[in-house]
Amino acid sequence: MNGSAPAAVARVGKVRWLMVFLVFAVAAVSYLDRANISIAAPHIKTDLGLSDRQLGMVFSAFVFGYAFTQPFAGRLADRFGPYKVIAVGILWWSVLTSATALIPAGYANALGLMLAVRFILGVGEAVIFPAGNRLVASWIPSQERGLANGLIFAGVGIGAGIAPPLITRVMLAHDWRTAFQITAVIGLVALVAWMLMAREKPTGHPWVKPAELAYIASDEVTQAAVDSPRLASWGSIILNKQVALLTLSYFCFGYVAWIFFTWFFTYLSQVRGLDLKSSGIYGMLPFIAMALASPAGGWISDRLCPRFGKRIGRCAPAVIGMALTAVFVTIATQVADARLAAVVLALGSGSLYLSQSAFWTISADIGRSSAGSVSGVMNMGSQLGGATVAAITPILAESLGWSGSFLVAAAAAVVGAIGWMFIDPTAALTDSRSKKTVVETATA
Numbered sequence: 001m002n003g004s005a006p007a008a009v010a011r012v013g014k015v016r017w018l019m020v021f022l023v024f025a026v027a028a029v030s031y032l033d034r035a036n037i038s039i040a041a042p043h044i045k046t047d048l049g050l051s052d053r054q055l056g057m058v059f060s061a062f063v064f065g066y067a068f069t070q071p072f073a074g075r076l077a078d079r080f081g082p083y084k085v086i087a088v089g090i091l092w093w094s095v096l097t098s099a100t101a102l103i104p105a106g107y108a109n110a111l112g113l114m115l116a117v118r119f120i121l122g123v124g125e126a127v128i129f130p131a132g133n134r135l136v137a138s139w140i141p142s143q144e145r146g147l148a149n150g151l152i153f154a155g156v157g158i159g160a161g162i163a164p165p166l167i168t169r170v171m172l173a174h175d176w177r178t179a180f181q182i183t184a185v186i187g188l189v190a191l192v193a194w195m196l197m198a199r200e201k202p203t204g205h206p207w208v209k210p211a212e213l214a215y216i217a218s219d220e221v222t223q224a225a226v227d228s229p230r231l232a233s234w235g236s237i238i239l240n241k242q243v244a245l246l247t248l249s250y251f252c253f254g255y256v257a258w259i260f261f262t263w264f265f266t267y268l269s270q271v272r273g274l275d276l277k278s279s280g281i282y283g284m285l286p287f288i289a290m291a292l293a294s295p296a297g298g299w300i301s302d303r304l305c306p307r308f309g310k311r312i313g314r315c316a317p318a319v320i321g322m323a324l325t326a327v328f329v330t331i332a333t334q335v336a337d338a339r340l341a342a343v344v345l346a347l348g349s350g351s352l353y354l355s356q357s358a359f360w361t362i363s364a365d366i367g368r369s370s371a372g373s374v375s376g377v378m379n380m381g382s383q384l385g386g387a388t389v390a391a392i393t394p395i396l397a398e399s400l401g402w403s404g405s406f407l408v409a410a411a412a413a414v415v416g417a418i419g420w421m422f423i424d425p426t427a428a429l430t431d432s433r434s435k436k437t438v439v440e441t442a443t444a
Contacts, residue, residue, distance in 0.1 A: 013212030015205055016139045020148045022198050023132040026086060027155030028162070029190045030128050031261075033097045033183050034062065035163035037118070038265050039283070040176035047176070048103065048110040052394045059262045059390035061115040065122025067383030071234075074130030074376025078231050078369065081200040082131035082138075089131070090194060092124030094187030101180035129360070129379055134372035137364045138201050141216060143302065145364060146314075150298020150357040157291025157353065160261060161284045168280035232370040232429055237377055242366055242427045245419050247381035249318075250359055252416030253352065254385030256325060256409045260286045260349050262390045263405075271402050272338035282342040289350030297321060298357030310425040314358045321354030322417035329410040333403035345406075352413065355420070366429045374429065385412070 037044065037059070045055055077085045100117050103110055132152055140148045170179040199205040202216050237243055264286060269279040297317050305313030328348035335341040360375060367374030389409065396405035 011211065012215040013209045015208045015212060016144075016202065016216060017148075018207075019135060019139045019198060020151050022194060023086075023128075023135060023152045024155040024158075026090060026128060026190055026194060027132065027152055028159035029090070029183075029187050030093065030125050031156050031159030032163050032166070033093055033159075033187060034121075034125060035160040035261055035287075036097070036167050036180060036183050037062075037100070038262050039163050039167040039280075040171060040179060041266055042269065043171060043176045047105045048114065049106070050111060050114075054111050056262075056391050056394050057111070058114050058118055060387045062118040062122040062125075063258065063383050063387035063390055065119035066126045067122075067380050067387055069123045069126035070130060070376040070380035070383060071373060072376070073127040074134070074372035074374070074379075075231070077127065077131035077134040077372035077376075082135040082372070083198050083200040085127045085131045086135075086198070087191060087195055089124055089127035090187055090191040093121055094184045094191065096121035096124055097180055097187065098184035101177040101184075130372045130376035133360050133364050133367075133375040135198075136360070137367065137369070137371035139216065141218070142365060143305070145361045146298035146301035146305070146357050147295060148298070149360040149364075150295035150301075153294040153353065153356045153360070154291040156356075157287045157289070157294060159287075161287030161291060163287075164265065164280040164283035168277065172277075231373065232367070234373075236429060237367075237370065237374055240366075240429055242362075242424055243374060243377060243429075245423045246359060246363060246378045249322075249416040249419035249423070250378050251381040251385040252412040252419065253322070253355065253359070254382030255389045255412040256329070256352055256385075256416075257349070257382070258386030258389045259393060259406070259409050260345075261386070263393045264345070267402060268338065268342060271397075272341065274338055278339075282339060285342055285346035286349035289346040290353040290356075293321075293350040293353040294356045297354035298361070300354075301357060301361070314362055314425040315420050315423055318355035318358040318420040319417050321351050322413045322420065324351035324354075325349075326410040326413040326417070327351075329406055329413065333406050355416075358420075362423065362425050365425065366427065370429065 041055055044050065045052075050058070073085070073089075096117060100114070100121070103113050103117065107113065129152075133149075136145060136148055136152070166182075167176075167179045170182060202208050202213050265279055265283045268274045268283055274282060301313050301317050303313075304316065307313075325348045328344055328351055332341045332344040332348065335344055359378065363375040363378050364371040393405045396408060400408075
């Protein structure tokens with residue numbers, strides 16, 4: 001690439017990056033709406049009379065609803081378009097977040113009602129990332145997808161990072177119910193912004209200039225996602241070796257990530273003994289690290305690919321990131337000081353998110369016009385990992401201690417890193433009905 005190429009790319013327009021920013025913002029709001037319960041957990045537990053194990057069931061209810069809806073959410077985005085699907089999702093989870101706050105204190109069946117509400121909330125939130133990945137497949141050329149996905153998943157860190165100080169501040173001034181209502185309103189604001197500025201495809205957006213439209217269309221991978229009217233069969237997706245490896249590794253990723261989203265705040269406040277204010281401050285650190293590491297990992301990956309190929313460019317950051325996660329999480333269990341342990345665990349979460357972009361970039365490249373379905377299957381693996389860690393962490397803590405529960409997470413990171421060693425980022429998804437690749441089907 002010559003020196004004038006970056007300038008030439010900059011001149012074509014940046015509406016595609018506005019789409020990335022909008023998905024980033026929606027992702028941040030979705031994680032604010034899902035992380036709020038872990039911050040408010042001690043107060044919810046007292047208010048509704050729940051034990052730690054019952055609270056773990058509540059955490060898992062959301063994740064199971066989220067997980068098992070993933071493939072279908074992705075298929076909906078492939079069939080009806082990510083613009084509509086994400087809009088419905090934002091409205092859905094905003095209403096259910098508000099409903100969570102309406103469960104009365106001392107209600108005899110509070111556990112059952114909370115399980116139902118959180119499960120349905122998970123179903124609504126399931127659409128965001130498969131649909132977002134389908135939007136990326138239509139809007140972002142393949143050579144820019146590492147950074148694009150990295151920026152989108154920085155929203156995870158931003159949303160989850162905003163949650164501790166915001167929720168604790170509102171709880172100190174009011175209560176946990178008010179905090180939930182505020183996050184629901186934030187979701188409705190995001191819905192308005194999405195409906196005003198997002199569009200399904202580049203050709204349908206009035207702000208896209210011909211030069212940017214031509215630049216997006218010049219990428220074969222992106223154009224196949226836009227033009228193909230046919231979706232890959234479920235058998236082609238589920239039986240694909242690369243999808244299976246991505247799903248296994250993402251299960252391990254989710255297991256580690258969700259220990260931060262569910263139990264980290266409780267761990268700081270009740271196990272490490274930090275007060276509510278200190279827990280709110282140090283509870284931000286892992287999520288700030290995620291927000292910084294996710295786009296950094298994508299940017300590094302995009303820079304490595306032209307020089308070393310996709311095998312190194314996509315897979316190496318994922319292997320190294322997940323391996324470093326295991327190292328930092330293991331070290332944190334041996335640190336006596338609570339604040340230093342939080343810092344070391346934040347390094348672990350940041351290392352984990354160096355690999356985040358690779359999962360979604362490869363799934364979009366493999367899936368093409370079925371990117372939503374492929375990434376939905378993959379993300380189901382991550383969320384099942386999250387449901388598992390949400391449920392078994394208090395059980396492991398009782399039998400092995402909290403250090404033991406974090407060491408299990410470190411072991412999961414090692415398995416995830418090994419899985420990436422066998423992933424081929426250049427492989428194509430074969431349509432079992434026609435024995436053609438998705439690319440061939442799209443361009444035939």
